[in-house]
Amino acid sequence: MTVGLVFDTLTKATQRYGAAEGLILHSDLGSHYTSEAYESALEKQGIRHSFSRKGSPYDNAVIESFHSIGKKEGVYQNNYPDFDTAYRELFQYIEAFYNRKRIHSALGNRTPLAIEQAYLDQAVI
Numbered sequence: 001m002t003v004g005l006v007f008d009t010l011t012k013a014t015q016r017y018g019a020a021e022g023l024i025l026h027s028d029l030g031s032h033y034t035s036e037a038y039e040s041a042l043e044k045q046g047i048r049h050s051f052s053r054k055g056s057p058y059d060n061a062v063i064e065s066f067h068s069i070g071k072k073e074g075v076y077q078n079n080y081p082d083f084d085t086a087y088r089e090l091f092q093y094i095e096a097f098y099n100r101k102r103i104h105s106a107l108g109n110r111t112p113l114a115i116e117q118a119y120l121d122q123a124v125i
Contacts, residue, residue, distance in 0.1 A: 007037075007038070022046070025049055026050040026059075028052045028060060033051075069098075074093040
């Protein structure tokens with residue numbers, strides 16, 4: 001992961017969802033997240049930064065679970081001939097299947113997209 005990737009992700013997220021005062025972004029203690037430039041970018045947008053505790057993967061349990069499921073369902077069952085193919089197929093797995101079709105018991109047997117849409121419907125003024 002690079003600092004550029006972290007900034008690109010922040011930019012895409014705020015373009016898609018906006019940056020509302022009081023929004024909390026949770027991350028680990030990686031140097032790209034703890035840099036003064038990143039902290040400044042968050043502050044300018046009114047986003048509060050929340051960090052995992054050092055050496056505590058339980059603080060990131062949701063993303064750790066996602067990575068585990070993604071590896072079991074999307075990575076280990078395939079043999080990708082090159083990086084570009086892996087990128088395309090994993091993107092397809094996440095966007096077309098995981099977010100739109102795969103129901104999650106922790107989400108009341110709904111998809112992540114259904115949860116996102118319900119949130120956005122409530123947030124519209």
